[in-house]
Amino acid sequence: MKLTVLGSTAGAPSRSNPASGYLIEHGDVSIWMDAGTGTFMELAERVDPGTLDAVVISHTHADHCSDLFGLYGYLAFGPSGDVPVKVFVPRGSAEHLEAFARATDEHIFNMVLDIEEVSPSDSVTVGDVEIRFGEAIHPVPALVTRVEADGVSLVYSGDTGPGGDLIEMATGVDVLLCEASINGIRDERTYPYHLTAIEAGEAAAWGGVDRLILTHIGALMEPQQSLDEAAGAFPGSVAYAAQGTVFEIEGRE
Ligand SMILES: [Zn+2]
Ligand SMILES: [Zn+2]
Numbered sequence: 674m675k676l677t678v679l680g681s682t683a684g685a686p687s688r689s690n691p692a693s694g695y696l697i698e699h700g701d702v703s704i705w706m707d708a709g710t711g712t713f714m715e716l717a718e719r720v721d722p723g724t725l726d727a728v729v730i731s732h733t734h735a736d737h738c739s740d741l742f743g744l745y746g747y748l749a750f751g752p753s754g755d756v757p758v759k760v761f762v763p764r765g766s767a768e769h770l771e772a773f774a775r776a777t778d779e780h781i782f783n784m785v786l787d788i789e790e791v792s793p794s795d796s797v798t799v800g801d802v803e804i805r806f807g808e809a810i811h812p813v814p815a816l817v818t819r820v821e822a823d824g825v826s827l828v829y830s831g832d833t834g835p836g837g838d839l840i841e842m843a844t845g846v847d848v849l850l851c852e853a854s855i856n857g858i859r860d861e862r863t864y865p866y867h868l869t870a871i872e873a874g875e876a877a878a879w880g881g882v883d884r885l886i887l888t889h890i891g892a893l894m895e896p897q898q899s900l901d902e903a904a905g906a907f908p909g910s911v912a913y914a915a916q917g918t919v920f921e922i923e924g925r926e
Pocket of ligand 2: 811
């Protein structure tokens with residue numbers, strides 16, 4: 674399984690790093706996981722967006738979903754592709770996305786995109802890739818996503834605070850791609866709907882994962898500080914999801 678970082682900035686995209694978006698490829702299956710601001714162009718440089726097998730949106734904050742409308746334009750108004758493309762979104766999110774496109778049932782938005790709402794504990798298959806969803810702790814419905822195929826597994830936290838299904842879902846996986854939006858030690862004033870880098874490291878340690886990849890780090894933050902903080906809590910391999918990086922994920926021996 675191959676994970677390509679299309680973008681990994683929290684909130685606002687920067688010129689050198691779009692917001693959250695990842696391309697997962699396994700065999701002939703390609704999945705766009707989060708469509709954050711600026712990631713559609715990065716996706717289109719690597720695959721023909723018209724050949725995507727599925728899109729997974731962790732939640733409908735703009736830094737995770739705004740470029741879905743780039744794919745919509747591509748499919749609806751040319752160059753087009755193999756439609757409809759399946760899009761998995763958290764419960765309650767389809768109406769929200771349709772409202773932005775002013776889409777009714779017969780609208781072209783719903784002809785080129787097949788939006789399916791999923792809930793924590795749901796699982797779906799895309800080709801021979803199994804995707805399972807869990808609850809993330811965030812102000813809007815949000816998902817933790819577990820992707821598995823041929824014994825290789827990855828969990829993506831999406832945006833989440835402490836709690837929810839992250840650690841249960843990450844248990845034993847090869848890679849935990851985890852948000853680390855906050856530096857330092859949590860206290861009572863710390864925002865409850867994102868993780869600190871230390872908490873990302875703890876999740877990796879408690880889950881017994883093989884590798885931790887930190888993402889959703891703000892443009893004004895220093896990734897090395899986040900790596901150092903996470904490494905204090907997790908003795909395994911810790912990497913930063915730098916824009917453009919390709920991670921080859923292999924099962925454990
Ligand atoms: Zn975010
Ligand atoms: Zn968010």
